[in-house]
Amino acid sequence: MTATPLGPILVINPNSSEMVTEGLRAALAGFALDRGPAIECVTIPHGPPGVVTQREVDEASLNVADVIAARPDASAYVIACYSQPGLDLGRSITPKPVYGIxxxxxxxxxxxxxxxxxxxxxxxxxxxxxxxxxxxxxxxxxxxxxxxxxxxxxxxxxxxxxxxxxxxxxxxxxxxxxxxxxxxxxxxxxxxxxxxxxxxxxxxxxxxxxxxxxxxxxxxxxxx
Amino acid sequence: MTATPLGPILVINPNSSEMVTEGLRAALAGFALDRGPAIECVTIPHGPPGVVTQREVDEASLNVADVIAARPDASAYVIACYSQPGLDLGRSITPKPVYGIxxxxxxxxxxxxxxxxxxxxxxxxxxxxxxxxxxxxxxxxxxxxxxxxxxxxxxxxxxxxxxxxxxxxxxxxxxxxxxxxxxxxxxxxxxxxxxxxxxxxxxxxxxxxxxxxxxxxxxxxxxx
Amino acid sequence: MTATPLGPILVINPNSSEMVTEGLRAALAGFALDRGPAIECVTIPHGPPGVVTQREVDEASLNVADVIAARPDASAYVIACYSQPGLDLGRSITPKPVYGIxxxxxxxxxxxxxxxxxxxxxxxxxxxxxxxxxxxxxxxxxxxxxxxxxxxxxxxxxxxxxxxxxxxxxxxxxxxxxxxxxxxxxxxxxxxxxxxxxxxxxxxxxxxxxxxxxxxxxxxxxxx
Amino acid sequence: MTATPLGPILVINPNSSEMVTEGLRAALAGFALDRGPAIECVTIPHGPPGVVTQREVDEASLNVADVIAARPDASAYVIACYSQPGLDLGRSITPKPVYGIxxxxxxxxxxxxxxxxxxxxxxxxxxxxxxxxxxxxxxxxxxxxxxxxxxxxxxxxxxxxxxxxxxxxxxxxxxxxxxxxxxxxxxxxxxxxxxxxxxxxxxxxxxxxxxxxxxxxxxxxxxx
Amino acid sequence: MTATPLGPILVINPNSSEMVTEGLRAALAGFALDRGPAIECVTIPHGPPGVVTQREVDEASLNVADVIAARPDASAYVIACYSQPGLDLGRSITPKPVYGIxxxxxxxxxxxxxxxxxxxxxxxxxxxxxxxxxxxxxxxxxxxxxxxxxxxxxxxxxxxxxxxxxxxxxxxxxxxxxxxxxxxxxxxxxxxxxxxxxxxxxxxxxxxxxxxxxxxxxxxxxxx
Amino acid sequence: MTATPLGPILVINPNSSEMVTEGLRAALAGFALDRGPAIECVTIPHGPPGVVTQREVDEASLNVADVIAARPDASAYVIACYSQPGLDLGRSITPKPVYGIxxxxxxxxxxxxxxxxxxxxxxxxxxxxxxxxxxxxxxxxxxxxxxxxxxxxxxxxxxxxxxxxxxxxxxxxxxxxxxxxxxxxxxxxxxxxxxxxxxxxxxxxxxxxxxxxxxxxxxxxxxx
Structure with a gap:
């Protein structure tokens, strides 16, 4: 585990707002380490502008899980939505750490x-x-x-x-x-x-x- | 807050064992960031070899607080003992973050x-x-x-x-x-x-x- | 509310097993009242054979909600799966009672x-x-x-x-x-x-x- | 169990107010099923007009239990008083379901x-x-x-x-x-x-x- | 309150066993103070030999309350049965301290x-x-x-x-x-x-x- | 245990205020029994006037423990400060009862x-x-x-x-x-x-x- 470089921490914004994702990048800018894992923030373009209703939460669960499944190169996942869509599902499909905010x-x-x-x-x-x-x-x-x-x-x-x-x-x-x-x-x-x-x-x-x-x-x- | 460099995170080992402090340094080596705060591990030489009895915990409280008081340059404090001696006391003497492990x-x-x-x-x-x-x-x-x-x-x-x-x-x-x-x-x-x-x-x-x-x-x- | 006949209690089996739905019908046969609401058990044909994994639960949430939305004639809904997929979502789209088993x-x-x-x-x-x-x-x-x-x-x-x-x-x-x-x-x-x-x-x-x-x-x- | 007809659900009003019992009958009228158990509401004539004080609760416990003991033909018992007098006692004298409201x-x-x-x-x-x-x-x-x-x-x-x-x-x-x-x-x-x-x-x-x-x-x- | 002598602490054994009450007296012998309240242990002769079943508990409630009501001279009451029959009832009829063991x-x-x-x-x-x-x-x-x-x-x-x-x-x-x-x-x-x-x-x-x-x-x- | 006279109950006031200790003596005057253990209230002269800050609590812990250690003749200890300094420590150094108020x-x-x-x-x-x-x-x-x-x-x-x-x-x-x-x-x-x-x-x-x-x-x- 010491030799291989760590894949990025994937910070998943389940809504479609690039402005929110930009805000995440700004908030996390200070966390990038020279020799540490990259911190990569991604938007889900087909998500809703904001995850507010329960339907938006439940749909976001599957979207978030798709992103997790599509990025096996990441070393950890952060679901950057306070309703934590996909937390249980994400954990069921990868043994890597999945955090809900x-x-x-x-x-x-x-x-x-x-x-x-x-x-x-x-x-x-x-x-x-x-x-x-x-x-x-x-x-x-x-x-x-x-x-x-x-x-x-x-x-x-x-x-x-x-x-x-x-x-x-x-x-x-x-x-x-x-x-x-x-x-x-x-x-x-x-x-x-x-x-x-x-x-x-x-x-x-x-x-x-x-x-x-x-x-x-x-x-x-x-x-x- | 952005201009001034951050003082170190002071990791306080309340026992006198340099070997334990060395272990902490090794465990935290990966956490040192080029532009982040330094991580400084200190031993309390007059502490006991290990904080195990309740007397050792209670004496360590005052020792830990002395270290915190003596190091106003630090930006955060970590009490590196599972019994967390001095957690309440530390928080009462500094507004900076004090963590118990x-x-x-x-x-x-x-x-x-x-x-x-x-x-x-x-x-x-x-x-x-x-x-x-x-x-x-x-x-x-x-x-x-x-x-x-x-x-x-x-x-x-x-x-x-x-x-x-x-x-x-x-x-x-x-x-x-x-x-x-x-x-x-x-x-x-x-x-x-x-x-x-x-x-x-x-x-x-x-x-x-x-x-x-x-x-x-x-x-x-x-x-x- | 007294004059209009009550719509059915819709019992939703989120898996595709007709055998399970038949079991529900048998279990609920004694509950049908002459002047009470009908008890109607439905299968979700495109659901999984059984809702066991977390993905099956999360997908079932949306399926169950679709059934609830499609059946405004029902007077109450029962989600007949112990993992209760769609319970929160169902409640967010209808003011009628939604029960999870x-x-x-x-x-x-x-x-x-x-x-x-x-x-x-x-x-x-x-x-x-x-x-x-x-x-x-x-x-x-x-x-x-x-x-x-x-x-x-x-x-x-x-x-x-x-x-x-x-x-x-x-x-x-x-x-x-x-x-x-x-x-x-x-x-x-x-x-x-x-x-x-x-x-x-x-x-x-x-x-x-x-x-x-x-x-x-x-x-x-x-x-x- | 399938062949024998079910005895009534005995709804016990532990106070002496027939007006309250009448209210219970009215409230439960819709629950009578053609082939289901009868729902029978009984008053305890020697009970107090309302079970409000702790003495009334404790005396009602024994009264309710007497009714339960006297009605082995019932298939279930409901203690229709929010203070649930006799719930524990009722359960100790019959294996049939006893509900407190x-x-x-x-x-x-x-x-x-x-x-x-x-x-x-x-x-x-x-x-x-x-x-x-x-x-x-x-x-x-x-x-x-x-x-x-x-x-x-x-x-x-x-x-x-x-x-x-x-x-x-x-x-x-x-x-x-x-x-x-x-x-x-x-x-x-x-x-x-x-x-x-x-x-x-x-x-x-x-x-x-x-x-x-x-x-x-x-x-x-x-x-x- | 200082001048009037304190009435006894009444220790109520809700069962009929004088042997148990004798045991209480022996256990409490050391608690009698020269200038303090007397400690008086009483048996309820018409109680059961031991309060074990729920019926015995519920009947004991009323018996215990009768004793409390009959002894307004006492300054405190102790219900000496682990099931504490009459605790709520006792408290509802006297403002003096009532303890359950x-x-x-x-x-x-x-x-x-x-x-x-x-x-x-x-x-x-x-x-x-x-x-x-x-x-x-x-x-x-x-x-x-x-x-x-x-x-x-x-x-x-x-x-x-x-x-x-x-x-x-x-x-x-x-x-x-x-x-x-x-x-x-x-x-x-x-x-x-x-x-x-x-x-x-x-x-x-x-x-x-x-x-x-x-x-x-x-x-x-x-x-x- | 019956023959040997009981040592005193030591009531420890961890602050230096004799006035507070006098108040304790007055409050406990009624508790002294002719044949019971003495009730002895002690002040810690080098303690603070009142135990209010966390530092005062933590320093009091050690002071209280010193008193407990110095008085093995006592049969029980009461730490007469609502912050209970030294409760855990006291219990770790004597098998006798130590109470926090x-x-x-x-x-x-x-x-x-x-x-x-x-x-x-x-x-x-x-x-x-x-x-x-x-x-x-x-x-x-x-x-x-x-x-x-x-x-x-x-x-x-x-x-x-x-x-x-x-x-x-x-x-x-x-x-x-x-x-x-x-x-x-x-x-x-x-x-x-x-x-x-x-x-x-x-x-x-x-x-x-x-x-x-x-x-x-x-x-x-x-x-x-």
Whole structure:
């Protein structure tokens, strides 16, 4: 395992928004190592503009699995959507590490704080996220989940003053609800992560960065 | 934050064994990035040879906090002992990220599998580990924790055939108990991580590597 | 609501096995009421022979949702597969009751006993079932889940001496593990339900019957 | 079991109010099947007008058990009081199914929604109900329990504009607290079930109907 | 409150066995203080010889409540039966402290150890005890509950070599199952408490003593 | 064990405030028995004036353990600080009972009520207390924890009108949050316990009294 170069960490954006994928590339730029695995972000062009409805989640499962199956050269996979479409399916078709960003984000928050809060893009996603937390077994550590107001799209959630103002509002509420750390509940929000953390004064976790860091750690572990 | 170079990730071995610290350096060698933060492993020379008894844990708390206080140049701290001495204290004296390897290791395992098992160096540490899992809130995801047989020391637990045989025996039992991933329950076991994973066929998590990966992700996040 | 006749309870078998659907019809024959809703069992011909792998589950989700969308005349839907493909999706596209048989079966068992055990067709389905129990929030009431031995198919699991012997063996183990009631962990096992209950001496729940009874109750409730 | 006709499902109202029992008969009228078991609702004439205090609950336990013992011809028993007097005792004296309506109602709600809310007749019953949910193991799925205002009696809780207005008020609060379904926390509220469900837009569960549906399913299961 | 002498702590044995009540008196002899409340143990002559079946528990509820109502001079009440008949009822009729020995025993064990095990007189009581632990909310801290073998009666469980041998056997099993402390699951076992603790090497809790100590503490608190 | 006189119950105040220790002596005056063990309260002169910060907790651990080690004549130890410094360490160096007052107080509250609330001296202690409740496994029974307003010190928290007014305010909020009993979250608050209980109408637990009562019960148990 030491000699062969590691294949890339494949970060899969299950929606068709290149703008979101660009945001992921920007968020992950700092993670590229000279001698480490490449970090490759891919869009699923035939996916929906954002994975919001349950149908979009279920269709995305199969799309994500197709990408995983088509890229046996990758050494790890990150499903860059907070609803984690294809997580179980991906794990059933490859023995390599497959990370979902909700799991990775929430678990990373718990490595820094007793409780966490989540900012969702849309109210309708919250029950789905809660089901995932229950199946993961850490729902009792959730201080709360709050949605952005004002119909902000996945693609817009990481850019511009309007979405930042809404993120700050949601995060401030979550902090008051007892959250010791904040998880951004959408792959598209990365752009605001640092400003938000500075302004709030508690850790803000971008879940894609959290998942890629975990993947990197797992792969580098083999290089030691 | 983008202009100033990041201070090192300080990996603190609370015991006095340079051999264990050397093992940490070896385990983390692959994590050093050209443009990323340095990873610096330090020994606490006046610590005990291994942190095993509760007195050793409680004394180590203050020692670890002294190191954290003395190193304001670091950008993150990893307490490289599975009993996490000084975790609460460290967090109370610095706003920077402080990771404990039990938390980081177990949480990282849950990002890959539904349940995990832990290999302890000594039977006597197990109740203490369980208390920590309960306070973290994920004890219900533990398949089991099993101690090495044969009085293997912290320093020896990552080297040699005898300790490897015992690790494999414990890990095999844990897999049969339903563990979907294995966490090495001691900072000293790193050396056997890869071989064990290959032989078992399920993920084996070195908790120090897991914590450093999380720290790296948190810090790189600011560079994006 | 009192005047209009109730549309049928649509029982959806997501696999292509007419033999399984016939088994469902037989199991539900006693549930047809003169003035109640019809109980209609349908096969998904382009589904797999049995829903066992995760890919089969994820593909079945979309198939099941298509059937639900195509049958707005139905008054309630039962997803007759223990992995409940399409449960969330179905609920997102119709306001009418949609039941999954794992949920209905396990919850019905808890109405009769403190703890329950589950018989799975295949070992590989067990982790998936456990994830569903965790998200439902009743995993702490599970005495255990045990798979049939001897590679018995979904279609064969409810007929013949060989499968009965395996069911009895599994159920006996579960009873010894403390199960106060047994849930058949597959829609295809109905045929053995009564014999098994008589021989074991504790309640045996056929999950499709449990779900149809719940649906019937919910619909009849409106007729009162 | 197939040849012998099934004895009735005995629905036991442990209070002395014939008006409540009449309400049960009305609520269950739609459940009578031509070839199914009869549904027989009985009053306990020497019971209290409503089972509200703990003494009334404890005395009702023995009364309910006497009825069960006196009616070996029944094929299943439903204890039609939300405090479920005699549930454990009933189960200890007959091997036939004995259902409590709190258990059946709450479990049926969870077959339709992630969380549920409960409407209690009186504030004083709420701690008792919570103890029962904890022993059932599903208290973490409760969004909340809210009592009717205005001293409405058990007998009046299912009739008239005043009680309907209070039910609607309570249910609306519970929905705002996150309840995905509502359980009527008293056997006497049946009369308002349908109107409430139509006005609220989420499932409203009459617990006696839920329990009888489960009993029916269990018995019909043997006829298949 | 300081001037008036405190009424007795009334320890209620709900069975008719004077031998058991004598055992309680012996077990509590050391708790009588010169200036503290008297400790008075009473038998319920019309109770059953031992409270074992559910009917005995439910009938005992009313008997115990009658005693509480008849003794307003007492300052606290201890229900000296592990099934705690009348606990809720007693609390509903007096504002004074009412203790159940299962609750007091198990909670006292948790003040000394991470987990506890329980020795039951009879196998049939175990499910009832588990329901009580779940409603108390500490079932996840139970290492196990094991019944005495050989049909030992409540009255005999605290005397003689045969019952001691069975207690030791059960306790030894519980210790091997991980119990950090043992709770005697019957008011009649007191006589063996000290020998058992000495032989086992871990804390053995007599639940009546635990409850009386709590009552004493609550009452003395007012004298300070 | 019957012949030798019992050594004292050593109540250890880990802060340097003689005023707090005097308060403990007053609170425990009623617990001294003619023939029972003495109750001896000691101050740690080199401790901090109050144990509030995490550093004070961690340093107190070692101080408390030194006292335990220096007093082998004691028969039980009570750590009279709500943060329980040295609980694990104390238990690792003596086989005798070691009680922490948070554990003892909260567990004693659960012997009287379904849920409890806690009054903290300072906001900053609350997260630490919650971690302890989680590790004890009863956090789900906590109605809430509320801190005193107005910067009241540990030493002042049990004396004077100002602190009483703040205690009453906090307790009233907790009762409204559903607390069935109140635990005083600091060893220094004893002085107000009785007045508060009388004014609130629900049980108020002084945790040091609760712990000493448990210790007394455990020791007297051997005298029976």
């Amino acid at each position: 909700q799991d990775a984000g929430a678990l990373s928050a718990l490595a820094l704080a007793d409780t966490f809060g989540v900012i969702a893009v849309a109210e309708t996603s919250i029950p789905r996220h809660l089901r995932t937390l229950r199946r993961l077994g850490i729902d009792n550590r959730l201080a709360g989940e709050v949605a952005l107001e004002g119909n902000i799209s996945v693609a817009d959630s990481g850019h511009g003053e309007e979405s930042y103002a809404q993120l700050l509002k949601a995060a401030t509420r979550l902090k008051a609800m007892g959250a010791g750390a904040i998880v951004l509940g959408c792959a598209g929000m990365s752009g605001h992560c640092q400003s938000l953390q500075r302004e709030l004064g508690i850790a803000v976790i971008d879940p894609t960065q959290a998942a890629v860091a975990m993947a990197l750690g797992k792969l580098l572990s083999g290089r030691a | 039990q938390d980081a290791g177990a949480l990282s395992a849950l990002a890959l599998a539904d349940t995990f098992g832990v290999i302890a160096v000594a039977e006597t540490s197990i109740p203490r580990h369980l208390r920590t899992l309960r306070r973290l809130g994920i004890d219900n995801r533990l398949a089991g924790e099993v101690a090495l047989e044969g009085n293997i020391s912290v320093a020896d637990s990552g080297h040699g055939e005898e300790s490897y045989a015992q690790l494999l025996k414990a890990a095999t039992r844990l897999k049969a108990m339903g563990a979907g991933a294995i966490v090495l329950g001691c900072a000293g076991m790193s050396g056997h991580c890869q071989s064990l994973q290959r032989e078992l066929g399920i993920a084996v998590i070195d908790p120090t590597q897991a914590a450093v990966a999380m720290a790296l992700g948190k810090l790189l996040s600011g560079r994006a | 794992q949920d209905a079966g396990a919850l019905s068992a808890l109405a009769l006993a403190d703890t329950f055990g589950v018989i799975a067709v295949a070992e590989t389905s067990i982790p998936r079932h456990l994830r569903t129990l965790r998200r439902l929030g009743i995993d702490n009431r599970l005495a255990g889940e045990v798979a049939l031995e001897g590679n018995i198919s979904v279609a064969d699991s409810g007929h013949g001496e060989e499968s009965y012997a395996q069911l009895l063996k599994a159920a006996t183990r579960l009873k010894a593990m403390g199960a106060g009631a047994i849930v058949l962990g597959c829609a295809g096992m109905s045929g053995h339900c009564q014999s098994l209950q008589r021989e074991l001496g504790i309640a045996v729940i056929d999950p499709t019957q449990a779900a149809v009874a719940m649906a019937l109750g919910k619909l009849l409730s409106g007729r009162a | 709190q258990d059946a109602g709450a479990l049926s709600a969870l077959a339709l929604a992630d969380t549920f809310g409960v409407i209690a007749v009186a504030e004083t019953s709420i701690p008792r109900h919570l103890r029962t949910l904890r022993r059932l193991g599903i208290d973490n799925r409760l969004a909340g329990e809210v009592a009717l205002e205005g001293n409405i009696s058990v007998a009046d809780s299912g009739h008239g504009e005043e009680s309907y207005a209070q039910l609607l008020k309570a249910a609306t609060r519970l929905k705002a607290m996150g309840a995905g379904a509502i359980v009527l926390g008293c056997a006497g509220m049946s009369g308002h079930c349908q109107s409430l469900q139509r006005e609220l837009g989420i499932a409203v569960i009459d617990p006696t109907q839920a329990a009888v549906a489960m009993a029916l399913g269990k018995l019909l299961s043997g006829r298949a | 299962q609750d007091a025993g198990a909670l006292s064990a948790l003040a000394l150890a991470d987990t506890f095990g329980v020795i039951a007189v009879a196998e049939t009581s175990i499910p009832r005890h588990l329901r009580t632990l779940r409603r108390l909310g500490i079932d996840n801290r139970l290492a196990g509950e094991v019944a005495l073998e050989g049909n030992i009666s409540v009255a005999d469980s605290g005397h003689g070599e045969e019952s001691y041998a069975q207690l030791l056997k059960a306790a030894t099993r519980l210790k091997a199952m991980g119990a950090g402390a043992i709770v005697l699951g019957c008011a009649g076992m007191s006589g063996h408490c000290q020998s058992l603790q000495r032989e086992l090497g871990i804390a053995v809790i007599d639940p009546t003593q635990a409850a009386v100590a709590m009552a004493l503490g609550k009452l003395l608190s007012g004298r300070a | 948070q554990d003892a107080g909260a567990l004693s509250a659960l012997a009287l009520a379904d849920t409890f609330g806690v009054i903290a001296v300072a906001e900053t202690s609350i997260p630490r207390h919650l971690r302890t409740l989680r590790r004890l496994g009863i956090d789900n029974r906590l109605a809430g924890e509320v801190a005193l307003e107005g910067n009241i010190s540990v030493a002042d928290s049990g004396h004077g009108e100002e602190s009483y007014a703040q205690l009453l305010k906090a307790a009233t909020r907790l009762k409204a949050m559903g607390a069935g009993a109140i635990v005083l979250g600091c060893a220094g608050m004893s002085g107000h316990c009785q007045s508060l209980q009388r004014e609130l109408g629900i049980a108020v637990i002084d945790p040091t009294q609760a712990a000493v009562a448990m210790a007394l019960g455990k020791l007297l148990s051997g005298r029976a």
